[in-house]
Amino acid sequence: MAERNMSMRDALRIALHEEMERDDTVFVMGEEVAYWHGTHKVTREFINEYGESRVKDTPISEMAIAGAAVGAAMAGLRPVAEIMTINFAFLAFDAIINHAAKIRYMFDGQFKVPMVVRSATGWGMQATASHSQTPEPIFAHFPGVYVGCPSNARDAKGMLKAAIRDDNPVLFTEVIALYPKPSPVPDDPDFIIPIGKSDLKREGDHVTLVAYGRGVEWALQAADQLEKDGVRAEVVDMRWLRPLDMSLVFESFKKTNRCVVVEESLPHFSFGSEIAAQIQEQMFDYMDAPIKRVSALDVPLPFAHDIELMALPNAQKVVDAVKEIL
Amino acid sequence: MESQSITVEREQLLEWYRQIVLIRLFEERSLELYHEKKIGGVYLHLYNGQEATGVGAVSALQPQDHVITAYRDHGIAIAKGVDPKYVMAEMFGKKTGTSGGKGGSMHIASAEHRMWGGYAIVGGHLPIAAGIAIKARYLHLDEVTLCFVGDGASNNGYFHEALNLSAVWNLPVIWLIENNMYGMGTAVERASGQVELHKRAVGYGMEDGGRIDGMDVTVVNDTVKHARDFVIKNGPILIESMTYRYEGHGVSDKIFKERAQEMAKWRDRDPIEVLTGHLEQMFGEDIQAELQRIRLNVEHEVHEAVEYAEQSPAPTYEDLLRNVYVE
């Protein structure tokens, strides 16, 4: 089927739109999703098309946004709740972790919670410490909720549709820096990228780069740079932190015997920690070098741009890490 | 919202005039500097339009009193006596800024001025305000905490928990809602069941300080002065100050311009105009020369602040690592 080049923002908008067309129990709610057309403009024009019953501006009440989404989902609707940025999801943490993620289990299967929490994530825009976080791995710590984060427009469409159609709660994070970036996206309204399916973004046989979200971009840039020095890096995009699909990583590692994990978030108890732990547990016989992690610096983010950039990972830091273990 | 009798003297009125014009020019210059990319980042929340509320309330306090607010904080820091040049340096992300360039425009604090900061998580500073006030009760101090609260912020859980706690413990907090009619693009009547926000006081069992004209510095000052006496003796009060912001929510707001008519109505009640009216009424047209002199001084001060910020050094790698913990 045909494909069109579009930004990740448009891909998400179209995915949401198609799902609302397909299923009238799907509705959106969140701060400024209606008349502001979404803080990141993913719900542009939705209010004009669907009206206030399906496009709901909320007060600044994250606890109620996530908590009411849980209730609406239990009752049979399919809420797509927007938390403006993931930093504010900490106010909704309890509803997501103690309720969305637990209700299926606590009541032994009596209820299902088919909700999606969409939230923008990422840093590098001088948004400062409280507004610059990428805490997806924290949410992925808990069983009962799925966590996904696309690295490009195409994946964004397929992944969001999978999240909306799934009967489990999903935290779906969208990297702000990736919203404007275009890639070819299938027109097919049933184009789905299943929950928990990782993806090979580039083939290589010298080192495996494992990433998600914006880390994929840095990994691919690093791979380009490394190729000039004759190093062929394989890039695996995890896409979902939960469920975590290690199959491609293991397959790749058997071939490369080396791995660098690239993550936008902090290093302590992180995505990188988990990937490295699983590789050493399962692939010990294939290991030729320590697993490296390229993460943000272990500090809150400052405002001043120069030092903010020092704290942020980038392609060069990935190249350097690879060279250390070759 | 009728004007109250003006009992304050000339000097006081002129000082308010100076502060309000200073904040106005500071904010207007900041917006230019943002467009010139001297002030970076994605956030800049301006206070112009709301100056009478900030200046009137803060000037009703004693020096030992505490002030805390959200991210729309530059003007309030200046009203609390923080030198504009350190505020501007912070907005430039310079080492000489109030937070060493690490906090940015949303996080202006000055411990020595008992300006406890701007906070960027909506509602997050409310329980902090309550906590600061615990100390005053704990040590029997003659200190109050003035907490600015957005109309939008009054709808999140922090608001409920902090106000209730302050009532249960009779904490000396003045909760001052700055009702500028919107939280981002959402009008109060689309976000709050009870649109007269001060009435929520009743639900918490605290003093209802009513709704006041937040464009008239004399009214705000008078109200907060009485509130100060009240909270020291009795416990918290909730006041709703009606005001308006002249710019968008932040620099990314594209839709506020649709409200031109409403804006024009508020601009008729501009804090500078209202105060000038009081001054002329009391001292005649002659006061204009004095106002002009103040304005020129303030222009110079803003210019100096920008120069200072521009010439200041940026923070370094060492600064990036410093103050994660007490060392």
Ligand SMILES: Cc1ncc(C[n+]2csc(CCOP(=O)(O)OP(=O)(O)O)c2C)c(N)n1
């Ligand atoms: C917990 C949280 N949710 C959402 C935001 C995004 N946000 C920042 S300011 C704002 C509007 C706040 O409005 P109001 O309290 O009325 O203050 P005003 O901007 O009018 O001064 C929103 C939604 C945030 N910073 N924190």
Ligand SMILES: [Mg+2]
């Ligand atoms: Mg407001």
